[in-house]
Amino acid sequence: MRLSEDHSLPEDLYSADAVREIDHYVIDQQGVDGFELMQAAAASAFRRLVRYWPEPGRILVLCGAGNNGGDGYLVAANAARHGLDVDCLAVAPTEKLSGDARKAWQKAVADGVRVRELADTDESEVGEHFANAGLIVDAMLGTGVTGAPREPFASMIRQANEALAPVLAIDLPSGLNATTGTVAGETIRASATVTFIGLKAGLFTGQGPECAGEVAFESLDTDDWATESGQPRLARRVDWAGIRKSIPRRPRVAHKGRFGHVLIVAGDRGFGGAGLMAAEAASRSGAGMVTLATRPEYVAPALARCPSVMVQGLIHGSELPALISAADVIVCGPGIGQGAWGQQMLQQVVASGKPRVLDADALNLMASRVAQPAEHQILTPHPGEAARLLECEVGDIENDRVQAAEEIRRLFGGVVLLKGAGTVVASGHSSPDIISGSNPGMATGGMGDVLSGVLGSLYAQLGDAHLAASAAAALHLAAANRASGTCGYMGLLPVDVIDALPRVLMESESGSVPWNGEQGAIAE
Template identity: 75%
Template sequence: MPLSDLHSLPEDLYSADAVREIDRYVIDEKGVNGFDLMQAAAASVFRRLVKRWPEPGRILVLCGAGNNGGDGYLVAAAAKRHGLDVNCVAVAPVRKLSGDARLAWQKAKQDGVGIVACAGMAPDELDALFGSANLLVDAMLGTGVTGAPREPFAEMIRRCESARVPVVAVDLPSGLDATTGAAAGDVIRADMTVTFIGLKAGLFTGHGPEACGDICFESLETEPWLEGCGQQPLALRADWASVSTSLPRRPVTAHKGRFGHVLIVAGDRGFGGAGILAAEAASRAGAGLVTLATRPEYVAPALARCPSIMVQGLIHGSELPALLDVADVVVCGPGIGRSAWGQQMLEQVVASGRPRVLDADALNLMASRVAVKDDDHILTPHPGEAARLLNCEVAEIEVDRIKAADRLCQVFGGTVLLKGAGTVIASGVEVPRIVSGSNPGMATGGMGDVLSGIIGALYGQLGNPLHAASIGACLHLAAANLAARSKGFMGLLPGDVIDAVPSVLAETERKRGSLQAIESGT
């Protein structure tokens, strides 16, 4: 998603029911004509379409039976009026159209749009129709549809996938759950999604980031009525541009004691790199002091990689309390394994009562042996670890990631950061956050270790676990995106992300004027 579009999006994310209620309120309570609203939505889709593809070629619009289909018929009508080559497929029988959607179909017919019924079309006719299209518009299934798409919608979705031409989704990609981001069956993979009235949470988590492509938002001038409609957001969208303003400025009198002493407890035999990555990431994210507690054989490699940290080799958990006594925040879990060494370390960390970030095998040990509930910890599970913590299947986590994060908060307390595309951050108290954006290059070992180190550093500086997790996740993604510009996705490594963190932070400081004196030479 282009950063320019991403940063212009609202922060409030709603459920599908809430957006439908906002739509109803605007029409029934504020007297806005529903067909006028539908025309405005279609006009905004067409405007976005021709801006992205000025010469789109032959356009094929796939229309369902509801208002989403009505939007599609009006998009086709707008294209026809502008002299473009456009046709519609009535995927749902026209007889099912009613209200504004039927008016939209009539408008498209009046404007000369060719409309063919999907029912009864032979496979070779559909092949020819899709084969001649240069751009597809998905207006089949709206926010009121849940579960796996039925036929003929499922077949049309598969044909869109195999057509290998750009796809524009109207409001949301067909097959995607607008609230959860789940996809129970076939789902459209759009190049651009133009969505209306209120942002739907499902567009930003689960399958949403992959299915939506670039997300464009059109309020249709309904903003003045959002407060009065009584609908509350399901989550808040977070990105680096929005959360970086919460980072405190560093005063001229700053010293290392003011920015937290982070203790990283990590790296059993065979996993030494995990602790080193977490410790270096914590240093780069602004921690005043960083100590790494690891196996003795990893002391020298850690100092060679990052000489600014302190490293202590530990053989037994009884050696850890002395380090815990002087730490402000503890990061425990990267590479600690599930043997006696890791279990001893986790038990000491929990017994200390220190604010902590628990990741990786610390979570697996919690699921099997060390039951913990605490308001001061941050848990950072991926879906597999979340499933083990809740004793369920991964599919149950992914079917509703927001609900899963809330469940983890209820069981274990504290703040939960559920990793994945559209990372969800919940505290059980405030509205959950969803980190918008994704980076496929982060799907490699060690990225989670970097994240836990960054979050630990920010927890030590901010003292607020929800803010630390939100800012840390956004910083992690922003650094990965910056690194990917030169490294690409396939070759991206955790160390590349660590190296990019200072540049992301420096740009924020530059915008604030914090570096003005240095850069001006005064």
């Protein structure tokens, strides 16, 4: 079930600790009553519930012991007052409730909500609750929980995920790390998540997109106080709808020299398609000129597929400098292999000092040798390549994707684009960007080659590596989403994404800013 999209999400993403500090600031420094804030959160969550599921059937609310459980009890109270059929299952004993959470439980009972203690309910009856539910509300574990959920929470999470009913998560899917997006055990797979006060970074990277579903945000009128609290954001949320405005509109007197010359160095024997896809993607995303340097046997197929690309067949790295001298940005890595040909090409690219995008085997070659940090480059590792660069395990990368991207940037310089759901872009000049959204159809060979071409094109046009990296990742995802509307996920191919690039850009051109004369191709 796809819910209606919400384009009102703010940019700032916070850690779990920062959101808790903002919450404390609102209550302790601004004098907002904690129970009133909880009631506001529950009311906004209930409005989202009926917006997404106007006829939810029987609602089963799973409640924990803390404030997240209090939110759940109040959501149930709202449902009961509106005549909906609702049950609460107290996963944590109600006798352990205190403070605002206890007030919330008392209000739910007073409003006629049926609250059943899990400890006093036999297994078959619990199973019936899940089987009869038309909608499940997860209000078990909030942002303060780290590590794998313990029993009985793990069992309730597992049964919620196995049920046929959709799940609405309150503030955070139980089991998900709010800061990193990692999961350590059983974790709710929600259809939608309503989150409050500040957007949690973990909802948008790692396993967050899989667990959270559609994310809706309710500030509860605390926007100004979040800023006043002084809590730094962990990252900036970026999507194509927002960042496309940073791409200048082309003047009527434009000429190809204003939009950069991109050199694609790619395609050793057996991997000719990688270079061709990168070159075509660069052309389709607005580069003024594109040259493909590849193995001689791929020249004719490349020209047949994309005659607008200039193609040169190279046997040895010594032939590359002449092409480098004419380029504004170099993309090196797709399909170059790790043999002598690829090594020679990468050496020439690095030695040139030209702005560059390094991907795929260029990164693997860097990982096997000591590389000097460089500022005018964009590195685009997937988690496996990132693990090789940092000499660690893939799990270490996924445990904290933002930190991993920052560490690669510290070692190698430039801008790092760590691919995956919730792509991370780190440059060191500001907080990292996290690209909002994911598309399972992109999990196929060649998608990274397309991204490399788009990156090279936008880097050449914009002259700003960080902006180009974030815009390219967002555009790449937007094109994949557009293409999957026709092809689905399982049948989505990189060429489908290339074909969708012009359509996405065309829709965006009317809303772009005028060319100001300062942005443009990178000078040598």
